[in-house]
Amino acid sequence: MTIATQKTILICACFYLIACTGESQKDTIDTSATNRPAYDLTKTDPSAKVVELTIVAQGEDMSKMSFDMKSMKVSAGTTVKLTIKSTSPDASMPHNWVLVHKGTMEQVAMAGLQAGRELDFVPKSPDVLVHTKLLGPGEEQTLTFSAPPPGKYEYVCTYPGHWSIMNGVLTVE
Ligand SMILES: [Cu+2]
Numbered sequence: 001m002t003i004a005t006q007k008t009i010l011i012c013a014c015f016y017l018i019a020c021t022g023e024s025q026k027d028t029i030d031t032s033a034t035n036r037p038a039y040d041l042t043k044t045d046p047s048a049k050v051v052e053l054t055i056v057a058q059g060e061d062m063s064k065m066s067f068d069m070k071s072m073k074v075s076a077g078t079t080v081k082l083t084i085k086s087t088s089p090d091a092s093m094p095h096n097w098v099l100v101h102k103g104t105m106e107q108v109a110m111a112g113l114q115a116g117r118e119l120d121f122v123p124k125s126p127d128v129l130v131h132t133k134l135l136g137p138g139e140e141q142t143l144t145f146s147a148p149p150p151g152k153y154e155y156v157c158t159y160p161g162h163w164s165i166m167n168g169v170l171t172v173e
Contacts (some may be wrong), residue, residue, distance in 0.1 A: 020164035038126035
């Protein structure tokens with residue numbers, strides 16, 4: 001093999017490597033932006049025990065708003081029937097409830113700003129496990145979902161300016 005041939009093979013190999021790397025990155029941007037698994041909690045087991053919970057998003061203004069529960073606990077393998085009610089009287093202060101992987105609520109809320117009102121400030125992200133729409137005064141929504149695998153998760157309201165106050169921890173055990 002001549003040196004020229006060797007060089008050609010080497011250059012080709014480099015191009016192949018670059019091409020492959022570029023391709024795999026493109027494939028994974030939307031679905032694997034993080035190493036955390038994306039769960040489909042909407043598939044519920046009809047034979048699973050159903051746990052009913054209610055959480056209230058409350059407060060008349062930004063300084064008083066909160067979820068009435070800062071933590072919730074459910075057993076693994078159950079179906080969670082969670083009703084989220086908004087009692088904030090001001091139409092300019094709607095709320096949502098977004099369940100996310102632990103440690104991601106801030107980045108999900110920031111991405112929610114980009115997602116905007118038409119997506120209820122909920123970004124399309126593998127860190128978002130389940131969520132409501134934006135709920136105005138007196139509105140409520142019931143979510144039915146499978147409890148995710150044992151561990152701790154965060155829930156947060158991603159309406160602009162709310163995430164740092166309106167949040168809590170869901171423990172699955
Ligand atoms: Cu809120």
